[in-house]
Amino acid sequence: MRFAGAALLAVSLAAGLGLVELGLRAFVPSMKAGSAARFELDADLVYRLRPSNVVAWSSPEFTEVSHTNALGLRGAAIDAKAPGEARMLAIGDSFTYGHGVGDDEAYPAVVETLLRGRGRKVRVLNAGVPGYNTDQAYAWALRDGFALEPDVVLAGVHCSDVSDNYESSLYDVEGDRLVRRPTTATRMYRVGALVGLVPAAVRTSRVFDLLVASIEWHDAPGARPAVADLDAWSYRKMRLELVDLARRAAAEHAALAVVLMPCKRALAGAAPDSYGPLAPALAEAGIPVLAAADAMRRATGDLQPLFFRDDPHLNQTGNRALAAAVAAFVEARGLLDPQPLMAVRAPNG
DSSP states (O other), X not given: OHHHHHHHHHHHHHHHXXXXXXXXXXXXXXXXXXXXXXXXXXXXXXXXXXXXXXXXXXXXXXEEEEEBOTTSOBSSOOOOOOTTOEEEEEEESHHHHTTTSOGGGSHHHHHHHHHHHTTXXXXXXXXXXXXXXHHHHHHHIIIIIGGGOOSEEEEEEOTTHHHHHHHSOSEEEETTEEEXXXXXXXXXXXXXXXXXXXXXXXXXXXXXXXXXXXXXOSOOGGGSXXXXXXXXXXXXXXXXXXXXXXXHHHHTTOXXXXXXXXXXXXXXXXXXXXXXXXXXXXXXXXXXXXXXXXXXXXXXXXXXXXBOSSSSSBOHHHHHHHHHHHHHHHHHTTTTSXXXXXXXOOOOO
């Protein structure tokens, strides 16, 4: 009798979840695609985009269909570097990836189109990954990025990276050194490993999507660095990462430039995004920096129409405006010209 009752309860629960699943698919067709469809665990980076994948990610404002190649980068397959080809590599988070827009509408793809239209033989690779902080972008560039032989690395930094860098940290700072933390120490990796044990058929359900979306993925407050000013600590770490990337790029006769992404939450202020002490410290180190919001505001005036209404990301028009600013910056700074071997100055503080 007890077994029969348990079996009846299990069947009832399964039937109830099945009805909820059907209801979600019928009446909430714009729900976002689950993370399991887009990402896979990575022992160095916490996670990465699934290679050779096609996935739709929808919201009430947009439907984004994205394609990844065999390397897990958004866009078409990457052939061997052709003679005379200049190759640019865009790294960063969802602003680089182009959340909410198509593959060819994301800012790296538009930069390629603009520069080719000006007679440049250039390929721009989109290595943006939604949710990445600068720790992950830096770690990916060291492991995989420079192997793609970029002539220019465009490091995208968003205002959200400041908190993301201490809420899910892969590096600590000791003096002027970066100290790698084990990936398995992050809550995101541990929870992701547990989620990965769930059968694939369950992971693709809408009910499971809602459950996963309710999980807190950031590290517990006790895992954050024991410093008085977390933002200052994060800015310092970003400086160390970007300066190191610039040195490594220079050693490869390449150039690194930093793109400070427009931040929607800063639109209420009259001044362009300052990103705290980051821009002057990078300039002191000799690294070219584009304050994208400032450049886009000069070109278009009001930035508000460049963002989705209820989403913090740039829409199609916004990605085109960002690409125009980046393409103009690249040419004005001569970043596609042959790069001499240069010493990158360490920032003070």
